[in-house]
Amino acid sequence: MKFLDIGEVSARSGIKPSALRYYEEVGLITSVFRHGLRRQFPPEVLLQLTLISMGKMAGFSLEEISGMFGRTGGPDLPRATLHEKADEIDRQIRQLSALRDTLRHVAECPAPSHMECPTFRRLVEVAGKRASAGKAARKGKGG
Numbered sequence: 001m002k003f004l005d006i007g008e009v010s011a012r013s014g015i016k017p018s019a020l021r022y023y024e025e026v027g028l029i030t031s032v033f034r035h036g037l038r039r040q041f042p043p044e045v046l047l048q049l050t051l052i053s054m055g056k057m058a059g060f061s062l063e064e065i066s067g068m069f070g071r072t073g074g075p076d077l078p079r080a081t082l083h084e085k086a087d088e089i090d091r092q093i094r095q096l097s098a099l100r101d102t103l104r105h106v107a108e109c110p111a112p113s114h115m116e117c118p119t120f121r122r123l124v125e126v127a128g129k130r131a132s133a134g135k136a137a138r139k140g141k142g143g
Contacts, residue, residue: 003040013049098127
């Protein structure tokens with residue numbers, strides 16, 4: 001098996017060596033030995049780093065991500081938690097889509113004042129309802 005040194009892992013993953021050392025310190029990844037002063041990692045570390053990056057992008061904390069790896073470092077993903085996070089991302093997508101539509105309309109609206117534009121007022125009203133519904137849903141979940 002060919003091992004990857006920390007510089008190669010950094011170059012291939014796009015993650016700084018300092019972050020790799022931190023991930024190792026908190027137990028997210030594990031080097032297998034050192035060649036001189038350089039940590040050596042098994043090739044599977046690249047998959048682990050991809051999963052860590054995806055978890056961070058999805059809004060999971062490093063502690064939560066750490067709990068998603070089994071004893072061998074392979075994924076042990078809690079399906080219910082992933083469904084909840086996917087639902088949360090769906091809500092964010094709807095809110096961001098409404099915001100995008102409002103911004104585009106504001107940028108292109110020919111009305112002399114946006115407050116006189118019925119489409120603008122409707123978009124703002126819809127966005128406000130979605131924001132309120134999102135807050136109520138998060139509050140109901142303890143957030």
